[in-house]
Amino acid sequence: MWGVDALWEILLVITVVVLGGLGLVVGLVRGRGRKAAPPVTPPPPAREAKTRTANTYRPSSTATIDTSKGSTPAPPKPAEREPEPPVVEPETPPVEPTPADTVETTAPPAAPAPAPAEPEVERPESARGRMTKLRSRLARSNSAMGKGLLTVLSGDKLDDAVWEEVEDTLLGADLGVEATTEIVDGLKRRVQVEGSPSAEQLEQWLHEELLAQVNPDMDRRIAASRVGDRPAVVMVVGVNGTGKTTTVGKLARVLVAEDKDVVLGAADTFRAAAADQLETWGGRVGVPTVRSDKEGADPAAVAFDAVKEGQDGEVDVVIVDTAGRLHNKVGLMDELAKVKRVIEKQSPIDECLLVLDATTGQNGMRQAEIFAQAVDITGVALTKLDGTAKGGIVVLVQRELGVPVKLVGLGEGPDDLAPFDPKAFVDAVLD
Numbered sequence: 019m020w021g022v023d024a025l026w027e028i029l030l031v032i033t034v035v036v037l038g039g040l041g042l043v044v045g046l047v048r049g050r051g052r053k054a055a056p057p058v059t060p061p062p063p064a065r066e067a068k069t070r071t072a073n074t075y076r077p078s079s080t081a082t083i084d085t086s087k088g089s090t091p092a093p094p095k096p097a098e099r100e101p102e103p104p105v106v107e108p109e110t111p112p113v114e115p116t117p118a119d120t121v122e123t124t125a126p127p128a129a130p131a132p133a134p135a136e137p138e139v140e141r142p143e144s145a146r147g148r149m150t151k152l153r154s155r156l157a158r159s160n161s162a163m164g165k166g167l168l169t170v171l172s173g174d175k176l177d178d179a180v181w182e183e184v185e186d187t188l189l190g191a192d193l194g195v196e197a198t199t200e201i202v203d204g205l206k207r208r209v210q211v212e213g214s215p216s217a218e219q220l221e222q223w224l225h226e227e228l229l230a231q232v233n234p235d236m237d238r239r240i241a242a243s244r245v246g247d248r249p250a251v252v253m254v255v256g257v258n259g260t261g262k263t264t265t266v267g268k269l270a271r272v273l274v275a276e277d278k279d280v281v282l283g284a285a286d287t288f289r290a291a292a293a294d295q296l297e298t299w300g301g302r303v304g305v306p307t308v309r310s311d312k313e314g315a316d317p318a319a320v321a322f323d324a325v326k327e328g329q330d331g332e333v334d335v336v337i338v339d340t341a342g343r344l345h346n347k348v349g350l351m352d353e354l355a356k357v358k359r360v361i362e363k364q365s366p367i368d369e370c371l372l373v374l375d376a377t378t379g380q381n382g383m384r385q386a387e388i389f390a391q392a393v394d395i396t397g398v399a400l401t402k403l404d405g406t407a408k409g410g411i412v413v414l415v416q417r418e419l420g421v422p423v424k425l426v427g428l429g430e431g432p433d434d435l436a437p438f439d440p441k442a443f444v445d446a447v448l449d
């Protein structure tokens with residue numbers, strides 16, 4: 019018979035076997051359960067995926083450039099070869115090609131751009147009476163002289179101190195010594211003859227004395243009409259920066275307003291932009307510009323061609339702009355003399371206008387004298403009179419050069435050039 023110990027051993031073995039079997043069954047059941055789990059919902063399509071879909075409508079810009087350069091195009095990436103199956107949510111509307119895409123991919127080649135519109139030709143206003151219209155500009159800068167004079171003269175007595183102050187004021191306005199002396203002597207004489215004058219009487223005398231100095235009898239017409247069977251020729255000279263090219267442009271406008279046919283000659287070949295500047299001025303009023311495309315071209319040759327063009331085209335006037343700066347003064351004067359000589363092989367020069375900057379005062383006068391030695395000046399265009407209180411330069415320049423101021427510049431606007439009117443000038447100074 020088996021002992022109790024043996025019985026316990028048998029029971030222990032059976033328990034171990036049963037527990038091991040149970041463990042095996044549980045393991046199997048859990049493993050099968052994991053395999054049969056429901057599929058996990060994929061994450062919503064990323065933003066990147068949408069973008070990529072849209073991009074398939076758009077030819078790569080780099081590819082286009084590469085093709086046009088003739089280089090071998092890189093094989094298309096799989097994503098570019100075929101649109102990817104849509105990975106967007108069903109409710110997302112399909113991506114439409116943008117108008118730009120449509121043009122690039124399917125539209126026929128774009129129609130040629132319309133021809134640029136013809137630049138509009140301006141019709142400038144007549145320059146008659148322009149100085150009276152611009153009088154306020156002149157008065158703004160120059161009436162200090164007039165006011166100063168009238169204040170001094172309206173005192174209780176007219177003694178030496180008063181006359182000295184009048185002299186200083188006139189000299190300060192660049193009238194020059196001779197004109198100043200003549201004006202003061204004239205006033206003193208009238209006071210001696212008439213006795214103590216009223217303020218109005220003094221103002222009237224001052225007006226007359228100043229006007230006499232500005233010399234209203236000078237011929238200020240510009241030679242801009244055909245002479246016999248040829249155009250008039252106007253040569254414009256002056257130091258660079260005085261406003262020479264601008265003045266030629268403004269003068270062309272003045273003449274167009276008078277129904278003149280004008281040709282411009284860009285003989286300032288020293289400064290590269292001068293021809294462009296002139297051409298722009300001319301273009302605005304339908305006036306052609308003869309120029310050279312070569313920087314530093316022979317200015318005399320350009321001037322010659324301009325005059326020839328004017329003759330062939332039977333225009334009224336040819337205006338030749340010249341250089342105002344060279345490496346040295348002698349070179350500039352030699353060049354101007356040459357331009358003049360070459361023009362005169364075809365036609366007399368009817369007008370030689372010197373452009374002077376009124377703000378440069380006595381310095382401008384020295385320039386004027388140098389130019390006068392190289393060419394025969396027939397008139398002066400005094401620019402920037404709006405920016406100086408030294409309007410007396412009008413008197414000085416006429417006295418020194420013996421030629422009239424024919425034009426005055428009173429601003430930077432295209433129509434700020436006026437035929438000089440002595441009475442309007444004196445009126446503005448004594449305003």
Ligand SMILES: Nc1nc2c(ncn2[C@@H]2O[C@H](COP(=O)(O)OP(=O)(O)OP(=O)(O)O)[C@@H](O)[C@H]2O)c(=O)[nH]1
Nearest residue numbers: 258259260261262263264342401402427428429430
């Ligand atoms: N305030 C004022 N400015 C003026 C007048 N005339 C010309 N200017 C200005 O002066 C400057 C010089 O003018 P330009 O015509 O280029 O001078 P330029 O003498 O031709 O100079 P270069 O071509 O270098 O020889 C420009 O800014 C003009 O607008 C004027 O009457 N009043």
